[in-house]
Amino acid sequence: MDLSSLDFDKEFMTLAIEEAQHALSKDEVPIGAVIVKDGHVVARAHNLRVAWQDVTAHAEMLALKEACERLKNWRLMGCTIYVTMEPCPMCAGAIQQARLARLVYGIADPKAGAAGSVMNIVDEPKLAHRLKITSGVEEEKCRELINIFFRRLRIRESG
Numbered sequence: 001m002d003l004s005s006l007d008f009d010k011e012f013m014t015l016a017i018e019e020a021q022h023a024l025s026k027d028e029v030p031i032g033a034v035i036v037k038d039g040h041v042v043a044r045a046h047n048l049r050v051a052w053q054d055v056t057a058h059a060e061m062l063a064l065k066e067a068c069e070r071l072k073n074w075r076l077m078g079c080t081i082y083v084t085m086e087p088c089p090m091c092a093g094a095i096q097q098a099r100l101a102r103l104v105y106g107i108a109d110p111k112a113g114a115a116g117s118v119m120n121i122v123d124e125p126k127l128a129h130r131l132k133i134t135s136g137v138e139e140e141k142c143r144e145l146i147n148i149f150f151r152r153l154r155i156r157e158s159g
Contacts, residue, residue, distance in 0.1 A: 006137075008039075009082070009104050009134060009137045010137060010138055012034050012036050012041070012080070012082045012104070013034075013082050013084070013104065013106060013137045013138040013142075014138065015032075015034045015041065015044060015082070016032040016033055016034045016044070016059075016082040016083060016084050016106070017032060017084055017106075017138060017141055017142065017145070018032065019032025019033065019034065019044050019045060019046040019059060019084075020032035020046060020059075020084045020142070020145050021145065022046045023046035023047040023048070023059070024145055024148065024149055026048075026050070026051055027050065027152075028046065028047040028048060028049065028050050028051065029047050029049070029146075029149060030046075030047070030084070030145040030146060030148070030149050031046065031047045031058065031059045031060075031083065031084050031085050032044070032045070032046045032047075032059050032083070032084050033045050033046070033059035033060045033062070033063040033081060033082065033083045033084075034063065034081070034082045035063050035064070035066075035067040035076065035079050035080070035081050035082075035100075036079065036080050036081075036082065037067075037071070037076075037078055037079045037080075038078070042066075042067045042070050042071060042079065043063040043064070043065075043066035043067035043070060044063060044066075045059045045060075045062035045063040045066060046059045046062075047059050048062065056090070058087075058088065058090065058091050059083065059084075060081065060083055060087050060091035060094065060095060061090070061091060061094060063081065064076070064081075064094055064095065064098055067079065067098075068098070074098065075098065075099050076098040076099060076100045077099050077100070077101065078101055079098075079100045079101060079102075080100065080101060080102040080103070080104060081095055081100055081102070081103055081104070082104045082105070082137075083103070083104070083105045083106070084105070084106045084107070084138075084142040084145065085105060085106060085107050085108075085109055085113075085142060085146065086105045086107065086108045086109040086113035086114070086115050086116070086117055086135070087103070087105070087109075087113070087114055087115055087122075088109070088112045088113070088114055089112070089114040089119065089121060091114070092114035092115055092121035092122050093114070093121055095122055095131065096121055096122050096124075096127060096129055096130075096131065097129075099129050100131055101131065101132065102131055102132045102133070102134065103115055103122055103131050103132070103133050103134070104133075104134045104135075104137050105133075105134075105135050105137070106135075106136070106137055106138050106139050106141070106142030106143070107136075107139055107142045107143050107146065108135060115133055115135075116133060116135070
């Protein structure tokens with residue numbers, strides 16, 4: 001990847017991190033997602049599972065829904081999704097089904113990651129569509145948000 005591509009990825013991951021910060025401020029797991037097409041943001045979202053009491057209200061799912069509505073198409077070909085944490089199986093499946101071109105994420109999820117850590121739904125050769133994956137973009141910033149969240153959670157639970 002050339003420097004300009006990395007700069008481009010960092011720019012959009014910074015927006016995903018902003019979304020994750022919104023989630024953190026609401027005591028949600030701080031995951032943010034941004035969908036980009038042709039260098040323009042078409043959707044952005046953060047986790048709202050607790051606020052909405054909805055198991056599907058993951059940042060990726062909400063961003064996918066917004067992107068489909070804005071582009072008036074369920075096929076998001078040519079789009080890239082930037083996510084602060086590796087998607088879970090549900091989100092990875094939806095990303096794969098939406099036919100995005102790329103997935104860029106900050107930190108791996110060794111417990112539930114479905115883009116290479118536990119399994120790899122988005123690059124499964126048996127499926128009709130596969131995505132390019134870039135990981136580790138702004139990894140430290142993404143990891144720090146998760147660490148803050150779980151530190152706060154441990155303090156609440158011990159108090």
